[in-house]
Amino acid sequence: MIIKLDMSSSIPIYEQLRNQIVLGIGRGDLKIGQGLPTVRQMAEDIGVNTMTVSKAYSILKNEGYIEIDRRHGAKVKPKLDNSQKFKEYVENELSLLITESRLKGISFNDFLNMSNSIFIAMKGLRTLGGEIQ
Amino acid sequence: MIIKLDMSSSIPIYEQLRNQIVLGIGRGDLKIGQGLPTVRQMAEDIGVNTMTVSKAYSILKNEGYIEIDRRHGAKVKPKLDNSQKFKEYVENELSLLITESRLKGISFNDFLNMSNSIFIAMKGLRTLGGEIQ
DNA sequence: TTATTTGTATTATAATTTATAATACAAATA
């Protein structure tokens, strides 16, 4: 599992780590059901405080991407969310990104091609057992 | 020009304002060449400090969405950007958003439909004069 | 020329956020 962090970024480390774990699940580096490194292990690996990792894990739990058991640790388990709130979140983020792209001269075709490439690269979420979710 | 701000959000006001102005250009509320309200006027309108507005304008200038003249004020003038850096920014944001959507159960079709709706709603950037950019 | 309006800089202040460090605790497991 590759975690890319930019310590000089203005984006908080816990947020970068949260994003990297979400992307890791999408890429398939992290399978559904797979355990994440312990808070202490992850903190040592990436060279940050344990509470920074704990915060990232806590956010991922609240967002419904992982489950956390005491002793058993953190485990990948994305929960579906067909709420209007989540749709609006996606719409708002997408609106901003498409607007920025448009104003900067990226064609809508290029934008759709990018989207396709990204989607294809992450197609087929698999569990630890191997079956497709 | 409608500016929607959430004062209880964790996103800084200057960043929300920056986003709202970008979206306003995309929607056509702000035409190319059109002047933005003065820093003081905008600050009064939305009820924040002048320096908060100044910071938002300054970011938009640095990102190449507006131009700023002393005395003449801030003016909408998006600059094209075909740099690799900008492409990577879009790719990274898009990757995260598609991954989140996928994990939450939004189909790729729905995602593309959303993208289409958003793009259609902002088609045809116009200048103050009326000609299409 | 003079007064006014523009964005911006400065200074001070305050609250919040972010991150670290050291320690401790509750729960579950071996």
Added chain:
DNA sequence: TATTTGTATTATAAATTATAATACAAATAA
């Protein structure tokens, strides 16, 4: 019973965010 888990606590420090009051340089209008 000892160990490992996520988490809570406490203290500390730095950076960020926002406000307030004031001032400045540049450009325009009177």
